[in-house]
Amino acid sequence: MADERDLRVLIVEDDPMTAEAHADFVRRVPGFVVAGTCLSGHDALEKFESFGVSGQPVDIVLLDMNLTDSHGLDVAKRMNAKGYGADIIAITAVRHLQVIRSAISSGVTQYLIKPFTFTIFREKLENQRDFRLNLDGAGAGSLATQASVDNALSALRSVSSGRLPKGLIEETLTAISGVVRDASSAVSATEVATALDLSRVTVRRYLEHLVKTKQAVKQPRHGTPGRPEYEYRWV
Incomplete structure (x- = not known):
């Protein structure tokens, strides 16, 4: 990883x-x-x-x-x-x-x-x-946000099978979907994380869910040779 x-x-x-x-x-x-x-x-x-x-x-x-x-x-x-x-x-x-x-x-x-x-x-x-x-995810010494606390605590709860995979919650998915949908161009996980004050690892999991459910597409960002950063665009 x-x-x-x-x-x-x-x-x-x-x-x-x-x-x-x-x-x-x-x-x-x-x-x-x-x-x-x-x-x-x-x-x-x-x-x-x-x-x-x-x-x-x-x-x-x-x-x-x-x-x-x-x-x-x-x-x-x-x-x-x-x-x-x-x-x-x-x-x-x-x-x-x-x-x-x-x-x-x-x-x-x-x-x-x-x-x-x-x-x-x-x-x-x-x-x-x-x-x-x-x-x-926010880094050592950072102050927690309500979103980061809610996401952390929700991760400890066992989730019954439903529309979302284990560990994902509807409110966070809605917020991340909104950022991707409203962006004028494709956005990276880092940009979405910054906009919502969440960890990039957390955001990436939701973005991959959007790709899997065909709500967004994923592509390498131009200008990042070697190990490219990916960006996401709403379908």
């Missing part, structure tokens, strides 16, 4: 076979790599800190709630206190509402209940990537 690097995933699970199964699932999802597996909370905190200090912090932690030496909630709180910016997805058989509420207040962004299928697992990982891209 030109605009995205592989996201580093740390797996925290006290059952070795389950930990390896989760690692295998991660390897099957493009754009994600296994940074390490941990069988205890103590080991997880040590590796988490080691990765951060080395300048290669993990992006996502898959965290079991019932560990042999500690509770996942305590591990989540201590990881978030480190300030490395990792997102935590709880993976657990625990269904108690109080634990779920506490997990959310501890910084857990998604809660995946065992057992689950690979399809659901993949969706959670991809939702988390979309969430990070929407928040990070």
